[in-house]
Amino acid sequence: MNPELRREQKRVDLVMGLIAKEIDRLKTETARRKDEVIHIRRHFWDEVKVNTDTFDDYLETIIGLRQEAQALSVSQGSHRHAYRRLSTLQRMEESPYFGRIDFTENGESVPESFYIGISSLTDSAGEDFLVYDWRAPVSSVYYDCQPGPAEYATPGGAVRGTLDGKWQYLIRHGILESMFDTSLTIGDEVLQEVLGKRSDKQMHNIVATIQQDQNWIIRHDRGRLLIVHGAAGSGKTSAALQRIAYLLYKYREYLNADQIILFSPNTMFSSYVSNVLPELGEENMQQVTFQEYLEHRLGHEYEVENSFGQLESVLSAEDTGTKRLRVESIRFKSSVRFIGAIKSYCRSLESSGMCFRDITFRGRPIVTAEQMTEQFYSLDPALRLYNRLEKLKDWLLGELRGVQKAEWKKPWVQDEIELLSEDAYHKAHRYLAGKRGFTNEAVADYEMEPEALAKLMVHQKLKPLRRNVRAYEFVDFGALYGQLFHDPAQIGKWAEGKTPAEWEAICRMTAGMLEEGRLSHEDATPFLFLKELILGFQSNNTIRHVVIDEAQDYSPFQFEFLKHLFPAAKMTVLGDFNQAIYAHAEGRTDFGALAGLYGPDQTEMINLTRSYRSTRPIIEFTRKLIPGGASIIPFDRNGDRPSLEQVSGYEELHSRIGRKVEDLQRQGHQSIAIICQSAGESLHAYESLSGIDGLKLIKNGTGEYGQGTVVIPSYLSKGIEFDAVVIYNASRHVYGDESVRRLFYTACTRAMHALQLYSVGEPSPFLEEAIHEGALEI
Numbered sequence: 001m002n003p004e005l006r007r008e009q010k011r012v013d014l015v016m017g018l019i020a021k022e023i024d025r026l027k028t029e030t031a032r033r034k035d036e037v038i039h040i041r042r043h044f045w046d047e048v049k050v051n052t053d054t055f056d057d058y059l060e061t062i063i064g065l066r067q068e069a070q071a072l073s074v075s076q077g078s079h080r081h082a083y084r085r086l087s088t089l090q091r092m093e094e095s096p097y098f099g100r101i102d103f104t105e106n107g108e109s110v111p112e113s114f115y116i117g118i119s120s121l122t123d124s125a126g127e128d129f130l131v132y133d134w135r136a137p138v139s140s141v142y143y144d145c146q147p148g149p150a151e152y153a154t155p156g157g158a159v160r161g162t163l164d165g166k167w168q169y170l171i172r173h174g175i176l177e178s179m180f181d182t183s184l185t186i187g188d189e190v191l192q193e194v195l196g197k198r199s200d201k202q203m204h205n206i207v208a209t210i211q212q213d214q215n216w217i218i219r220h221d222r223g224r225l226l227i228v229h230g231a232a233g234s235g236k237t238s239a240a241l242q243r244i245a246y247l248l249y250k251y252r253e254y255l256n257a258d259q260i261i262l263f264s265p266n267t268m269f270s271s272y273v274s275n276v277l278p279e280l281g282e283e284n285m286q287q288v289t290f291q292e293y294l295e296h297r298l299g300h301e302y303e304v305e306n307s308f309g310q311l312e313s314v315l316s317a318e319d320t321g322t323k324r325l326r327v328e329s330i331r332f333k334s335s336v337r338f339i340g341a342i343k344s345y346c347r348s349l350e351s352s353g354m355c356f357r358d359i360t361f362r363g364r365p366i367v368t369a370e371q372m373t374e375q376f377y378s379l380d381p382a383l384r385l386y387n388r389l390e391k392l393k394d395w396l397l398g399e400l401r402g403v404q405k406a407e408w409k410k411p412w413v414q415d416e417i418e419l420l421s422e423d424a425y426h427k428a429h430r431y432l433a434g435k436r437g438f439t440n441e442a443v444a445d446y447e448m449e450p451e452a453l454a455k456l457m458v459h460q461k462l463k464p465l466r467r468n469v470r471a472y473e474f475v476d477f478g479a480l481y482g483q484l485f486h487d488p489a490q491i492g493k494w495a496e497g498k499t500p501a502e503w504e505a506i507c508r509m510t511a512g513m514l515e516e517g518r519l520s521h522e523d524a525t526p527f528l529f530l531k532e533l534i535l536g537f538q539s540n541n542t543i544r545h546v547v548i549d550e551a552q553d554y555s556p557f558q559f560e561f562l563k564h565l566f567p568a569a570k571m572t573v574l575g576d577f578n579q580a581i582y583a584h585a586e587g588r589t590d591f592g593a594l595a596g597l598y599g600p601d602q603t604e605m606i607n608l609t610r611s612y613r614s615t616r617p618i619i620e621f622t623r624k625l626i627p628g629g630a631s632i633i634p635f636d637r638n639g640d641r642p643s644l645e646q647v648s649g650y651e652e653l654h655s656r657i658g659r660k661v662e663d664l665q666r667q668g669h670q671s672i673a674i675i676c677q678s679a680g681e682s683l684h685a686y687e688s689l690s691g692i693d694g695l696k697l698i699k700n701g702t703g704e705y706g707q708g709t710v711v712i713p714s715y716l717s718k719g720i721e722f723d724a725v726v727i728y729n730a731s732r733h734v735y736g737d738e739s740v741r742r743l744f745y746t747a748c749t750r751a752m753h754a755l756q757l758y759s760v761g762e763p764s765p766f767l768e769e770a771i772h773e774g775a776l777e778i
């Protein structure tokens with residue numbers, strides 16, 4: 001061992017010793033805190049005397065309860081805090097730090113060494129930092145600067161000085177295996193090693209090798225909207241997750257993980273990325289898919305198609321006319337123009353056109369839709385729709401009180417009373433006794449008046465109606481949305497005459513679906529938008545950051561919607577238009593239109609062009625599949641050239657894939673994906689390849705990303721990666737239409753180390769350039 005390594009190993013030993021001591025202390029502390037929590041929970045009610053006899057007793061009970069709950073919450077908080085620190089230190093036990101900078105601050109004569117790791121660590125006196133958190137202000141020098149003049153921002157202003165040198169450390173279980181002088185580029189050696197590893201079933205943090213442009217994204221902190229457009233594998237998801245960790249660190253006093261929400265493309269992706277923040281000692285942010293959100297808000301009234309269903313219906317449409325109609329419908333209903341049309345429609349509802357539902361009781365209408373319309377439009381027209389609906393709601397509740405008065409003497413009430421079960425009868429007795437002031441012990445003394453019971457009976461029967469009125473169920477949103485499509489010419493005017501060519505047919509198609517209780521994916525967001533415009537947006541003010549991954553898949557409509565939904569939040573949007581697989585994005589190549597969301601002053605954009613996921617030969621191939629692909633820069637990692645085998649039929653295809661998978665497994669690839677275009681093709685492939693050991697079929701709704709060999713539809717493979725990818729059938733028949741080019745590109749870019757394509761018959765025209773230029777072995 002050379003003297004420098006020996007010296008550095010000594011330091012590692014010192015730090016490891018401190019970590020071990022701190023871990024011991026925290027183990028004792030977490031055990032103690034845990035006991036404390038269990039004790040408080042177990043004896044919670046022993047400590048609180050519940051007495052509500054007098055107001056003072058009641059008050060004392062409440063105060064006692066509060067104190068106990070507070071003690072429990074403090075203990076739980078301390079336990080959580082100690083436990084999290086313990087987990088972080090246990091991770092640091094594997095590798096206490098990964099980098100070092102020597103920085104001489106202006107005015108000082110000797111450089112100071114800063115060691116950088118996943119979290120800070122001070123000496124036992126708590127005075128000197130032995131390790132700096134990668135998110136600390138000074139650590140940005142490590143990611144951003146080359147030797148020479150350097151500076152970093154702190155809350156107190158910029159600190160200037162000279163960066164004298166920069167090192168990368170490879171420490172495993174306390175042993176310093178190597179250290180590199182990385183003054184010029186950050187750890188290409190280490191990056192090589194990290195990227196050359198086999199994939200894992202969960203994504204890992206990249207803090208040891210964050211690149212300069214990624215660091216810019218992570219630390220960017222100006223304006224409302226940050227847009228990242230980056231090539232496949234350029235680290236967008238990684239940068240987004242480390243950015244969340246950074247924000248949680250920087251604003252730890254005001255921000256917690258629950259105030260950040262990540263919109264992910266599907267639930268499998270959510271599970272795939274859920275490890276990164278805990279690995280960095282942070283709690284996970286909230287994760288949701290847009291579909292989950294839609295379903296949550298739309299309830300069960302409609303059968304709501306999901307985005308994959310929409311894609312499948314376009315992919316599998318046999319007849320070109322139906323397909324064109326659907327694509328046109330999707331594109332128009334996702335556009336900013338349609339948002340404008342819906343807003344105009346809403347304004348028109350201020351003077352006429354509201355749709356209501358009759359309120360019926362015991363089979364007959366007690367307030368009709370016509371009465372509601374009359375009442376609604378008799379209200380002050382200066383009031384907003386929502387305020388008028390509130391007034392209408394109060395009026396309806398009044399009408400229900402009138403019904404109650406009118407009904408209690410009717411014979412049906414007596415009939416119902418006679419049918420009451422004993423239990424229900426006693427319940428009513430207890431309830432009325434309580435209302436008359438009888439205490440629990442004296443309930444038996446109360447003699448129930450028949451009149452009170454009859455009134456109670458009617459009151460109970462009307463309860464669901466009152467609940468529905470309070471929830472604005474009397475507004476017929478389905479009819480309101482459907483009405484939009486009754487007069488194709490009117491919406492044309494609102495959309496400034498820019499409706500699609502087959503607009504009338506689209507209107508008929510939409511109205512038909514709504515009547516059948518179905519809501520297509522492209523209608524779901526506009527439907528909800530209309531509802532919210534009328535009822536007032538149910539916004540969420542607690543969320544401070546919204547991160548949208550795979551953002552090319554969101555329509556302008558969805559962005560507008562999210563902006564309204566999270567009015568207090570900043571947004572980070574990450575995507576790649578070369579992977580835009582949905583019909584609404586056809587023809588769109590960048591996020592230019594998004595700048596209008598918060599205005600140019602509040603918007604920052606960055607492009608990532610270097611790609612890390614795949615070997616150089618794979619990237620040299622995939623970038624030939626898309627226009628402008630030449631600007632994608634591969635990270636220099638060796639591997640075999642992707643190869644294409646043309647077969648004459650499915651039988652041959654399946655036997656070749658079987659042999660190839662065996663071969664890949666033998667080479668040690670742990671995750672192998674056979675990627676098909678659609679769900680139908682996946683099922684066919686899965687059934688035909690059943691001879692492959694442990695083969696799994698991934699379907700929409702598969703919640704966990706596992707390892708092994710899988711068959712997966714192209715659109716579900718978004719955002720994730722595999723050691724080796726087999727493209728099931730890259731033929732002209734399957735990937736011949738320009739509309740699926742991006743889908744094909746997405747599928748091919750999932751491969752980290754090996755990529756094999758098969759084609760039954762003539763290969764896809766997308767491959768021509770790659771074949772011509774020798775990027776694909778045939």
Ligand SMILES: Nc1ncnc2c1ncn2[C@@H]1O[C@H](COP(=O)(O)OP(=O)(O)OP(=O)(O)O)[C@@H](O)[C@H]1O
Nearest residue numbers: 206209210211232233234235236237238612613719
């Ligand atoms: N700086 C880095 N250091 C180490 N690994 C990195 C770095 N940047 C990216 N990677 C790795 O590259 C792979 C791709 O990263 P990621 O999934 O974040 O890219 P992406 O841009 O979101 O890709 P896509 O758009 O194709 O889904 C991951 O394995 C990630 O760990």
